[in-house]
Amino acid sequence: MNIxxxxxxxxxxxxxxxxLQQAQxxxxxxxxxxxxxxxxxxxxRFYTTDFDEMDAIDVSPVRADWDALIDxxxxxxxxGHFKKNEDWDHVDWDRMEPGLRKEFIDFLxxxxxxxxxxxxxxxxxxxxxTNKDITQLFQLMARDEAxxxxxxxxxxxxxxxxxxxxxxxxxxxxxxxxxxxxxxxTYLSEKIGYARYITxxxxxxxxxxxxxxxxxxxxxxxxxxxxxxxEAFALLMKSDPKLTSGxxxxxxxxxxxxxxxxxxxxxxxxxxxxxxxxxxxxWYAREVFTKTSELTKQIFPITLDIENxxxxxxxxxxxxxxxxxxxxxxxxxxxxxxxxxxNSARAAMAFAxxxxxxxxxxVVPASTRLEPAY
Amino acid sequence: xxxxxxxxxxAPCTVEISHRFESLHAHVRFSNGVTVNPGDEVQVQGxxxxxxxxxxxxxxxxxxxxxxxxxxxxxTRCTGDLEVMELCEFSFSEEVTL
Numbered sequence: 001m002n003i004x005x006x007x008x009x010x011x012x013x014x015x016x017x018x019x020l021q022q023a024q025x026x027x028x029x030x031x032x033x034x035x036x037x038x039x040x041x042x043x044x045r046f047y048t049t050d051f052d053e054m055d056a057i058d059v060s061p062v063r064a065d066w067d068a069l070i071d072x073x074x075x076x077x078x079x080g081h082f083k084k085n086e087d088w089d090h091v092d093w094d095r096m097e098p099g100l101r102k103e104f105i106d107f108l109x110x111x112x113x114x115x116x117x118x119x120x121x122x123x124x125x126x127x128x129x130t131n132k133d134i135t136q137l138f139q140l141m142a143r144d145e146a147x148x149x150x151x152x153x154x155x156x157x158x159x160x161x162x163x164x165x166x167x168x169x170x171x172x173x174x175x176x177x178x179x180x181x182x183x184x185x186t187y188l189s190e191k192i193g194y195a196r197y198i199t200x201x202x203x204x205x206x207x208x209x210x211x212x213x214x215x216x217x218x219x220x221x222x223x224x225x226x227x228x229x230x231e232a233f234a235l236l237m238k239s240d241p242k243l244t245s246g247x248x249x250x251x252x253x254x255x256x257x258x259x260x261x262x263x264x265x266x267x268x269x270x271x272x273x274x275x276x277x278x279x280x281x282x283w284y285a286r287e288v289f290t291k292t293s294e295l296t297k298q299i300f301p302i303t304l305d306i307e308n309x310x311x312x313x314x315x316x317x318x319x320x321x322x323x324x325x326x327x328x329x330x331x332x333x334x335x336x337x338x339x340x341x342x343n344s345a346r347a348a349m350a351f352a353x354x355x356x357x358x359x360x361x362x363v364v365p366a367s368t369r370l371e372p373a374y
Numbered sequence: 375x376x377x378x379x380x381x382x383x384x385a386p387c388t389v390e391i392s393h394r395f396e397s398l399h400a401h402v403r404f405s406n407g408v409t410v411n412p413g414d415e416v417q418v419q420g421x422x423x424x425x426x427x428x429x430x431x432x433x434x435x436x437x438x439x440x441x442x443x444x445x446x447x448x449x450t451r452c453t454g455d456l457e458v459m460e461l462c463e464f465s466f467s468e469e470v471t472l
């Protein structure tokens with residue numbers, strides 16, 4: 001480990017400290033682009049959960065699959081993948097269309113924050129838990145997330161965006177999630193993440209002229225990490241059948257609807273990004289939902305009926321309401337308040353409309369494990 | 375722990391920030407084994423810790439833990455779940471326009 005020996009906090013007088021700060025920022029900017037670095041403070045959230053409940057997880061019912069998955073993760077198949085090699089083409093950030101540049105940087109920062117937050121969450125679970133199966137899993141997942149975050153951070157540096165990790169000395173509040181909500185949300189997030197990355201990767205394989213940044217070339221192996229993380233959560237849920245039956249099926253439906261709905265809305269807010277990729281966001285949403293639904297059949301007894309005509313209409317309503325809420329907030333005043341309140345109600349109605357579409361039920365297979373096949 | 379009164383305690387901690395290509399991470403580890411509960415707030419004391427690109431910085435610091443009151447802890451346990459969607463990754467920020 002490369003531990004830095006000198007630090008501003010070790011300094012006893014202000015001049016020394018300032019000189020070191022200056023030297024450090026010189027190192028930082030000379031190794032990056034010539035563009036003045038835009039400083040972005042990373043603001044991950046901090047969570048706690050019921051660690052006793054997590055420690056009580058017993059993976060014995062899925063032991064064989066569990067051990068095989070952990071061994072695969074320990075062998076670290078992506079160890080050598082996140083390196084820049086000759087495939088990393090030069091990116092001309094100055095000539096990138098400004099609208100696309102903005103949206104793409106939003107993509108990189110959001111993705112980096114998400115990976116980083118995942119790392120913080122997984123590491124906290126690793127540290128607070130005492131169940132060896134569980135702590136080992138979270139340690140391995142934290143490793144992957146930190147690696148992904150580092151890779152995206154480097155792409156950001158090329159774009160002249162410096163990530164500031166100074167958030168630790170700010171006051172931060174720890175919020176609380178029930179373990180089962182963490183499983184549903186992170187399981188879905190990892191699987192939909194896999195589906196999103198592989199869909200873009202395959203699309204760009206067929207249409208390389210749309211690959212406006214080399215990072216997309218790394219998506220294939222990258223998303224296999226997401227896939228494996230999802231497998232681990234699937235096995236965790238398999239070890240306790242209560243998590244996927246009874247009233248919890250309503251929670252599963254809620255998470256599926258919320259995750260799909262949010263993805264639809266957010267993707268439609270980034271038209272330049274999708275246009276540059278040559279991807280129609282409606283086509284993309286459908287592809288990703290179909291793949292994710294197919295994958296989640298491994299553990300969830302229901303999938304959403306996205307073929308129901310109410311689904312597409314509902315997503316569009318949700319998207320319109322969301323845009324108008326923002327419009328109202330931006331406008332301000334009584335009129336703006338009225339617009340955003342009215343549209344918040346519309347968004348809630350649209351969500352309720354999506355939630356009440358009858359689901360498709362199916363039999364969950366006895367064996368949970370899947371291999372990435374898209 | 376009081377129902378509505380907050381308690382403040384101090385704990386030594388190790389802060390590790392890695393700003394390397396191979397790994398971007400940051401963690402605080404309390405050295406005396408104290409744990410943080412729902413609604414507690416933590417602030418690491420001292421100046422902002424900077425890790426230049428390519429470096430891992432590890433520092434011994436003191437953290438102040440602002441313990442949530444019993445009521446606040448209860449409230450955080452009840453309402454925290456509402457924010458659980460934050461755990462999902464959507465590739466983009468929630469800003470409608472940039």
